[in-house]
Amino acid sequence: MKKFIGACILLFAITGANAQKLSDRATISVITCGPFQKELYSAFGHSAFRVYDPDRNIDAVFNYGVFDFDQPNFYLNFARGYLYYKLAAYDYQSFEFSYIRDNRFIHDQELNLTSEQKQKLFDYLMWNHKPKNENYRYDYFYNNCATKIRDVVVTALGKDVTFDGSYIKTDYTIRQLTDLYLDHQPWGDLGIDICLGLPMDKKASPYEYMFLPDYIESGFDHATIQQNGTTVPLVKAKVNVYEARPKESAGGLPHxxxxxxxxxxxxxxxxxxxxxxxxxxxxxxxxxxxxxxxxxxxxxxxxxxxxxxxxxxxxxxxxxxxxxxxxxxxxxxxxxxxxxxxxxxxxxxxxxxxxxxxxxxxxxxxxxxxxxxxxxxxxxxxxxxxxxx
Incomplete structure (x- = not known):
């Protein structure tokens, strides 16, 4: 019943005319989920926001990795490169269950925000979820479900947020970063390498590493935020909600x-x-x-x-x-x-x-x-x- 009430309140907050006011106990987290090798698109992991407010019975995930097969000219637009994804908001527990079911790790980074900063970020997510604002032009490497997490925080909180990329010690290209996640999908790796050309071979900057959820997590670990003239870590606390169980790789086609x-x-x-x-x-x-x-x-x-x-x-x-x-x-x-x-x-x-x-x-x-x-x-x-x- 509590989850049902929370879902109803969330729905009202999203569709209602007035913005939902978060309580002082509200938290906003970045959720990083592990890869899933049964599908090519899921081999790189996933990122999302979680908004948790026990006083308002809200426990919602804001997920930028959703697309709609029923959108007009979906397949034609897909072939032409006009990919449109959208922001979806729904019950966090359902989201968590689906990733645990697939044995994908879940890491929760609670953001170190003041009440005002939390409200700004939440208000932006609510605005972004409106039907007229929810769609965005998807790009594999520069505007995907991971980069949106970073970009939304920067947009909502402005110059107070700083990402420090000095922790990146490697010199990978975008193609090499992609290859790191496709050891178990050699045919998928081959298809990507055949279809995508020279732009994939540019050296990635630390900022560009963040098209991958793992580097969104690392990027937030090394980011800071200004609060009342003081620089503090952007991540307040980090919890490993679920760690994937070791399992043998399933057999597939010959290499x-x-x-x-x-x-x-x-x-x-x-x-x-x-x-x-x-x-x-x-x-x-x-x-x-x-x-x-x-x-x-x-x-x-x-x-x-x-x-x-x-x-x-x-x-x-x-x-x-x-x-x-x-x-x-x-x-x-x-x-x-x-x-x-x-x-x-x-x-x-x-x-x-x-x-x-x-x-x-x-x-x-x-x-x-x-x-x-x-x-x-x-x-x-x-x-x-x-x-x-």
Whole structure:
């Protein structure tokens, strides 16, 4: 009954005309939740606010990680990079239960705020939750459910809050920070590395580290706030609400390196046979160049025709050439030697140069793709050498 009453009061506070006044015993916390490896989007953890006021029967979570499949043109907007997430407010106990059920740690950082500062932050959250204000333009790295926690505190409390990034001793790029969380999802890591381009390879500043919930937690641990002319820690108390139990990693698909390595060995074996026969296996090359060509069109589309800023300047287009699709179709028609023979020579040279310069490219390409590039090289060379025969 108490939870029901609290939920009703919260609903009234959110929808009512008058703002809810917090009591002196109210607390506002930053909640950090651990990763969940069954889904790619949950592998990085999560952040939210908790507002607890026993005198007002409020125990609510304010969660910026919610999106609505029913919003107009959701899938079209998703493909184009116009991702809209929103702030949701609901019962904290339900939120906590769902994360404990999935064995995800929960850390609670109670913020060291005066009554006035708590009210300012709470008023901002209430305003932000109104239907006309609840949606925001989502960005994977610069405006997500974690960065919103930091940005809301700065917006609500202004220059009184200072984040000190001097505790960051590493020099990771955004891509390397992302990789840290995907050891158990190698195929997801591969997909991200293929689809996202050079912007992911910039060195992240300490402020930019905070697109990850773990670094939101660390950032708040090292932040300060001004109170009556005095600088005090922003975090007053920290509680480990729940620590995840150790568990074995669930089995999954073979690692991409094993799959692509096996494919490259198969291509080498077929190539040896083709040279003995004096005739290339057009079926293999058609499949290889159709797949890489279609992937190239996808990467080209993400770069030039969407608003996914992180997908720009993608060096994976050096092996996933959109023109491969045209070459694959031409293989079926068997035109006279000419442009197609020259095309395969160009692909051979480009693939060789890509392999030679792999370690020094400004974009970090996924190492599991090396066997694919080797397969492209030897099959393009086979087509070039055996075309007349």
């Amino acid at each position: 991409p390196m094993y799959v692509f390595g096996t494919f490259a060995l198969l291509c080498i074996a077929i190539t040896v046979r083709d040279f003995k026969k004096g005739k290339p296996s057009a079926w293999l090359d058609s499949v290889l160049f159709i797949v890489t060509g279609l992937l190239g069109f996808l990467l080209f589309f993400l770069w030039f025709f969407t608003d996914h800023q992180a997908a720009a300047k993608n060096f994976n287009l050096l092996w996933a050439l959109p023109s491969n699709l045209v070459a694959a179709i031409a293989l079926f028609r068997r035109p006279e030697p000419g442009w197609l023979k020259k095309y395969f020579l160009g692909v051979t040279i480009l693939s060789a140069l890509l392999l030679l310069t792999w370690p020094i490219l400004p974009q970090q390409l996924h190492t599991s793709l090396i066997p694919i590039v080797i397969a492209i090289l030897i099959r393009a060379f086979t087509q070039y050498k055996l075309w007349k025969k």
